[in-house]
Amino acid sequence: MMAARARDIGVTLRPHLKTPKSLKVAERAVPDKSAPITVSTLREAEYFAQGGYTDILCAATTTANKLIHADKIQQQTRARVLLVCDSVETAQAADMRAGELTASFDFLIEIDCGEHRSGVQPASPELLEIADTLKQADRLNLAGVMTHAGHSYATDMSDELAAIAENERAAAARSAEAIRESGHECPIVSVGSTPTVLHAAHLEGITEARAGVYLFWDLAQASRGICALDDIAVTVLATVIGHNKAGASLVLDAGALALSKDISANTYLPDVKYGYVCDAKTGEPYPGLSIRDAYQEHGMVPVPDESWYERLPIGSLVRVMPNHTCMTCAAFEGYDVVLDGEIVESWPRVNGW
Amino acid sequence: MMAARARDIGVTLRPHLKTPKSLKVAERAVPDKSAPITVSTLREAEYFAQGGYTDILCAATTTANKLIHADKIQQQTRARVLLVCDSVETAQAADMRAGELTASFDFLIEIDCGEHRSGVQPASPELLEIADTLKQADRLNLAGVMTHAGHSYATDMSDELAAIAENERAAAARSAEAIRESGHECPIVSVGSTPTVLHAAHLEGITEARAGVYLFWDLAQASRGICALDDIAVTVLATVIGHNKAGASLVLDAGALALSKDISANTYLPDVKYGYVCDAKTGEPYPGLSIRDAYQEHGMVPVPDESWYERLPIGSLVRVMPNHTCMTCAAFEGYDVVLDGEIVESWPRVNGW
Numbered sequence: 001m002m003a004a005r006a007r008d009i010g011v012t013l014r015p016h017l018k019t020p021k022s023l024k025v026a027e028r029a030v031p032d033k034s035a036p037i038t039v040s041t042l043r044e045a046e047y048f049a050q051g052g053y054t055d056i057l058c059a060a061t062t063t064a065n066k067l068i069h070a071d072k073i074q075q076q077t078r079a080r081v082l083l084v085c086d087s088v089e090t091a092q093a094a095d096m097r098a099g100e101l102t103a104s105f106d107f108l109i110e111i112d113c114g115e116h117r118s119g120v121q122p123a124s125p126e127l128l129e130i131a132d133t134l135k136q137a138d139r140l141n142l143a144g145v146m147t148h149a150g151h152s153y154a155t156d157m158s159d160e161l162a163a164i165a166e167n168e169r170a171a172a173a174r175s176a177e178a179i180r181e182s183g184h185e186c187p188i189v190s191v192g193s194t195p196t197v198l199h200a201a202h203l204e205g206i207t208e209a210r211a212g213v214y215l216f217w218d219l220a221q222a223s224r225g226i227c228a229l230d231d232i233a234v235t236v237l238a239t240v241i242g243h244n245k246a247g248a249s250l251v252l253d254a255g256a257l258a259l260s261k262d263i264s265a266n267t268y269l270p271d272v273k274y275g276y277v278c279d280a281k282t283g284e285p286y287p288g289l290s291i292r293d294a295y296q297e298h299g300m301v302p303v304p305d306e307s308w309y310e311r312l313p314i315g316s317l318v319r320v321m322p323n324h325t326c327m328t329c330a331a332f333e334g335y336d337v338v339l340d341g342e343i344v345e346s347w348p349r350v351n352g353w
Numbered sequence: 354m355m356a357a358r359a360r361d362i363g364v365t366l367r368p369h370l371k372t373p374k375s376l377k378v379a380e381r382a383v384p385d386k387s388a389p390i391t392v393s394t395l396r397e398a399e400y401f402a403q404g405g406y407t408d409i410l411c412a413a414t415t416t417a418n419k420l421i422h423a424d425k426i427q428q429q430t431r432a433r434v435l436l437v438c439d440s441v442e443t444a445q446a447a448d449m450r451a452g453e454l455t456a457s458f459d460f461l462i463e464i465d466c467g468e469h470r471s472g473v474q475p476a477s478p479e480l481l482e483i484a485d486t487l488k489q490a491d492r493l494n495l496a497g498v499m500t501h502a503g504h505s506y507a508t509d510m511s512d513e514l515a516a517i518a519e520n521e522r523a524a525a526a527r528s529a530e531a532i533r534e535s536g537h538e539c540p541i542v543s544v545g546s547t548p549t550v551l552h553a554a555h556l557e558g559i560t561e562a563r564a565g566v567y568l569f570w571d572l573a574q575a576s577r578g579i580c581a582l583d584d585i586a587v588t589v590l591a592t593v594i595g596h597n598k599a600g601a602s603l604v605l606d607a608g609a610l611a612l613s614k615d616i617s618a619n620t621y622l623p624d625v626k627y628g629y630v631c632d633a634k635t636g637e638p639y640p641g642l643s644i645r646d647a648y649q650e651h652g653m654v655p656v657p658d659e660s661w662y663e664r665l666p667i668g669s670l671v672r673v674m675p676n677h678t679c680m681t682c683a684a685f686e687g688y689d690v691v692l693d694g695e696i697v698e699s700w701p702r703v704n705g706w
Contacts (some may be wrong), residue, residue, distance in 0.1 A: 018649065018650075040649060040650045041650060055533075060594065060606060060650050060651065061594045061595050061604070062594070063592050063593075063606075063667060063668040064668055065592060065668055065670075066592070083391075085594055087595065087596065087667055089596075089666065089667045089668075090595075090667055090668070093667070093668055112553070112599075113662055116597070116599065116600050117597070117600075117646075117648065117651055117653065118594075118595045118597060118604050118651065121599075125617060150648065232465070233591075239416050239418060239419070240416075241413065241414045241415070241416050241471075242414050242439055242440065242443075242471045243440065243442075244469070244470070245473060246465075246469065246661070247469050251414070251470070251471050253413060253416075256615065256680060257679075257680065257683050258706070260612060260613070260614060260615040261615045261616075261680065262609065262614045263614075293470075295470065295503065296371065296393060296679055296680075297371075297393045297394060297413050298413065298470055298471065300470065313442065314416060314442045314443055314446070315416040315417050315418055315419075315443070315446055326610075326649055327609060327610065327614065327649075330610050330684065330706060331683065331704070331705070333612050333704075333705050351686075352684070352686050
């Protein structure tokens with residue numbers, strides 16, 4: 001779906017693999033290993049580079065102390081790791097470190113398109129100063145600009161999403177234009193978040209779009225109307241380990257460690273709590289069942305009536321749909337792939353830094 | 354400290370290792386590997402059994418589908434895994450499963466001493482029914498009772514903690530007495546949470562106390578007056594990756610994955626947010642610096658004034674004190690042990706299920 005969307009809107013898709021962090025998932029989303037991908041940490045970059053991917057954007061701003069890791073990846077694999085910076089300071093420190101390593105690095109400059117997390121203002125003097133610093137650096141290459149409209153998660157209105165998408169596009173396109181007018185090339189113009197890629201009216205001036213959570217979806221996205229419940233690919237398998245009849249609750253062996261304490265779906269779907277409880281076979285949510293309290297290894301599920309103790313006796317299996325799949329998946333070493341109710345494969349993932 | 358406390362109050366300490374999940378930490382807390390330990394999952398039980406521990410309580414209620422894992426641990430190591438149940442249903446299903454496995458299992462019955470998460474009421478008919486079921490089962494052994502005053506975290510008043518500790522003690526002791534009066538032995542009478550073990554006036558009728566978070570401490574405990582900031586042993590090392598001057602913030606490369614979204618210290622210390630930011634060398638908190646927003650890989654730290662950009666330039670290292678160390682440590686594969694500012698050892702840990 002997202003590949004078709006990128007084709008339709010005329011940009012290259014650079015999937016963000018920070019959600020699955022799995023080579024098996026990557027090989028389905030990006031079968032051509034020379035095609036671009038995005039990651040959030042150098043550990044992920046290393047993992048995917050070792051798996052054969054060669055065009056890897058590490059999307060959080062880097063610092064000079066991390067270049068030794070990026071260099072190792074570039075030395076030991078065929079990958080080029082595209083790094084990000086948003087300050088002259090970092091560009092200068094990176095150039096010095098690159099000299100010590102006798103290595104060279106490609107950089108994108110990060111633009112702030114309204115999230116106000118990181119990045120310089122679009123087409124600002126600071127942007128051009130960083131561009132000049134990168135161009136003048138012996139061992140750094142200015143590869144382009146990137147921006148991320150993370151604030152697109154703060155609405156569930158599609159007209160607002162379209163406006164945020166247009167701001168994101170314009171911020172990146174204007175910045176690329178300013179860099180070109182100052183005499184430098186700006187080959188990559190990268191934007192993205194799953195909601196904005198889906199809601200942009202057009203992506204003129206943009207070369208590539210990044211999106212990641214669409215690979216699995218989650219309740220945070222469903223709550224904002226970006227996907228349907230049925231699209232959510234990942235659930236946590238749990239066992240009913242108790243019936244707390246005095247508290248009118250089922251007790252599950254999935255708590256805060258298995259689900260995370262992320263409750264970001266609740267802004268728009270307050271009945272989600274720590275996640276919807278679903279039929280283990282069909283994956284369908286049981287009406288009215290969600291995890292209200294999450295202890296380290298216990299999840300408490302209030303039941304509307306006593307019939308649930310028969311319906312879900314102690315020892316039965318359920319699945320839990322996650323609020324925020326990036327957070328939930330990070331507790332696990334991999335995925336059991338279910339086809340027609342049977343586990344057909346196990347796909348490992350990478351965690352940590 | 355906790356070992357001395359247990360000696361003073363006349364009980365055996367059964368440290369809960371769900372916080373560190375590390376053999377290297379266990380070997381310091383419990384040097385005698387035949388001494389009792391507590392874990393929260395069978396994965397941990399297996400890890401510590403393989404490491405030589407032989408008396409392992411898996412403190413969350415079990416179900417029959419998990420006995421194959423417990424059996425494997427008992428077959429492959431010298432460990433005895435002490436399991437927990439709080440229903441006749443589970444005891445019956447476990448006996449049937451034990452028969453199929455031709456294995457036998459020791460059980461504690463869980464008592465609810467006021468947390469209302471799991472467990473039966475103290476000295477209740479249901480308790481005695483479970484005790485009878487376990488005694489009559491061919492392959493199960495009634496080893497005693499256990500309770501956990503998890504609601505001790507809901508206060509920072511030491512007189513309330515003392516009252517909760519007394520309820521916890523009385524619930525377990527009365528239940529053990531009722532089991533003995535019904536004609537069965539009840540060798541283990543187990544209570545605990547770090548705050549109640551520290552605040553109990555006495556532990557008459559109790560044989561052992563469980564406590565875990567004291568092994569590392571965290572801001573949630575410090576916020577409740579259970580420990581001092583200086584006692585907190587684990588911090589997350591992070592790099593300042595940006596200066597967001599428009600937003601008057603430092604940007605760190607430690608976000609929700611590295612810190613977790615647990616903000617449980619904030620009830621009593623609202624300035625903690627996602628964690629205090631500390632000097633990387635000394636570990637001392639910087640006054641007024643904490644992580645206000647936690648994205649997947651970014652942490653935003655508002656600064657009181659511009660001097661912080663010079664004090665903590667891009668590329669500098671800081672440490673972050675965690676809200677809830679059990680949650681934070683679970684994102685990592687292990688610990689770098691720092692002595693006099695140098696990393697002297699790396700201690701692995703076990704994660705997952």
